[in-house]
Amino acid sequence: MDAVPGIVAVALVAVATLAIGTWGLRFSRTTSDFMVASRSVNPRLNASAIGGEYLSAASFLGVAGLVLTFGADMLWYPIGWTAGYLVLLVLVAAPLRRSGAYTLPDFAEARLGSRTARAACSVLVVAIGWLYLLPQFQGAGLTLRSAVGAPVWLGPVTVALVVLANVTSGGMRSITFVQAFQYWLKLTALLVPLAVLLIVWVGDGSPGSRATGDGSWSVPLAAGGGPGLYTTYSLIVATFLGTMGLPHVVVRFYTNPDGRAARRTTLVVLALLGVFYLLPPAYAALGRAYAPDLVGSARSDVLVLELPRLMVDGLAGDLLTGLVTAGAFAAFLSTSSGLAIAVAGVLSQDVTGRAYGERRLGGVAAFRLGTVVAVLVPALTALAAPNLGVARAVGLAFAVAASTFCPLLLLGIWWRRLTDAGAVAGLVAGGLGSGSAVVHALAGGPASGWGGVLLAQPAAWSVPLALATMVVVSLLTPDRVPAHTRRLMVRLHTPETVQLDRG
Structure with missing residues (x-):
């Protein structure tokens, strides 16, 4: 195996990432620059940056591996990850931007007037961020x-060092330019090799699957009767609703100038994701013909990386592998950077900022210290923890986000009677319910029987549990509805142009 193209590809991506981040550093001066790019990112640039950080290791590597092994059932992952932005567009994007918050804990405190709710959200942001960072390093x-x-240890160490250098130097302002570049790099890194591989496939006479000749792998309905259908529906709930609760996704909407720009950003993101997610399933289909030994193996996640050399001989195959490797490495860097900023923003406000005697916005020094903590903890865990499977770990992060922040945002934005007691109770119920699945997965628990099925995909029961708990407890505590609720709700749902006219 010629490792030179891969080494060169990784080195070039790392250098380009640091160079673009350094160029963006000249725009970063204030705490607002570091945390939300002073809320001045235009929709096209912001959409590319969101695409860069959202298309993580699970998208670049995991989807192809899942479809290779389990068939078209797994297409619910990319469909759900894309459709989640449609839900975000309709229900959350503009009101969330108008809230004026910097982070999800900021929104919770502003909406509910409760430090307890803020603390609960801070814990969840850090937990979800670390859970999502883990598969990036793996x-x-x-x-x-x-x-x-x-x-294996070299990957996590390299990503951690590059992310730390970029995020601590320029924060959100620098990372925006980096992530926008990395989206287009990732798209090119999949599209160009796929075009070559399809030409090779046609030249070989368009061979079909060598693993299952009956074609049953492509039937888009979950197998296994009731448990199989439950798994599919639970996956749909997690991916459709989890997007709006991911800290690194939500923080991006605070960088838009106003609510209208937030909606326009989301529309462009839908288009960018739709184009990208056409590609990994094609790699999986080619893998069925050319890499049947990877089906069901622990190495299915590396299909995208190994397929070019399996189909194309010599230098051309090595060059295509180098290009795909560059795209994969860009995926780890971009998503890790976004998550690091989201987690560091919360830590700088509620943890590290206090080390400097600072409150609320924490300051640049506290933000940098928070970034170090945000990156090192999951990096060290990735070196010690067993490999969960890239897409599986990300799927669990979506389930936790859907079971906690999704109900909080939906009710907080659209239901005036939500109270702090109801919100905290719902966050605890959803967090413990979905968190049990994370513990089960980390412990390597058995997946047999209904108990294992319910823990493997918890969103179908943990999301309704959290939502119902928030509603019931809020109705039982009507005296705890904040006095400023009506005024804040008007602000959330009134377009900025109308607010200016009234002013």
């Missing part, structure tokens, strides 16, 4: 081992 280790034969 995927980096898999990529470098597959592409250049490096030890």
Whole structure:
């Protein structure tokens, strides 16, 4: 195996990331620059940046591996991840931007007037962020081992160092330019090799699956009767509703100038994601013909990296592998950067900021210290924890987000009677319910029987549990509805142009 193209590809991506981040540093001066880019990012740039950070290791590597092994059932992952932005567009994007918050805990405190609710949200943001960061570091280790034969620990260490350098130097302002570049790099890194591989496939006589000749792998309905259908529906709930609760996704909408720009950003994101997600399933289909030994194996996540060399001989195959490796590494860097900013923003306000005697916006020094904590904890965990499977770990993060922040945002934006007691009770119920699935997965628990099925995909029961708990407890505590609720609700749902006219 010629490792030179892979090494060069990783080095070029790292250098380009640092160079663009350094260029963006000249725009970063204030705490607002570091946390939300002073709320001045235009929709096209912001949409590319969101696409860059949202298309993570699970999208670049995991989707192809899942479809390769389990068939078209797994197309619910990319469909749900894309459709989640449609829900975000309709129900959350503009009101959330008008709230004026910097983070999800900021929104909770502004809406409910409760420090307890803020603290609960802070804990959840850090937990979801770390859970989502874990597969990014694991995927980096898999990529470098597959592409250049490096030890598994080198991937997490490299990603952690590059992310720390970029985020601590320029914050959100610098990362916006980096992530926009990385979206287009990732799209190119999948599209160009796929075009070549399809030409090779046609030249070979368009061979079909060598793993299952009956074609049953492509039937888009979950197998296994009731448990299979439950798994599919639960996956749909997690992916459709989890997007709006992901900290690194939500923080991006605070960077828009106003609510209208937030909606326009979301529309462009839908188009960018739709184009990208056409590509990984095509790799999976080709893998069925050319890499049947990867079906069902622990190495299915590296299909995208290994397929070019399996189908194209010589230098051309090595160059295509180098390009795909560059895209995969960009995926780890961009998503890790967005998550690091989201987690660091919360830590700088509620934890590290206090070390400097600072409150609320924490300051640049507290933000940088928060970034170090945000990156090092999951990086060290990735070196020690067993490999969950890239897409599976991300799926659990979506389930936790859907079970906690989704009900909070929906009710907080659209229901005046939500109270702090109801919100906290719902966050605890949804967090414990979906968190049990995370513990089950980390412990390597059995997935047999209904108990294992319910824990493997908890969103179908944990989301309704959290929503019902918030509603019931709020109705039982009507005296705890904040006095400013009506005024804030008007602000959330009134377009900025109308607010200016009234002013």
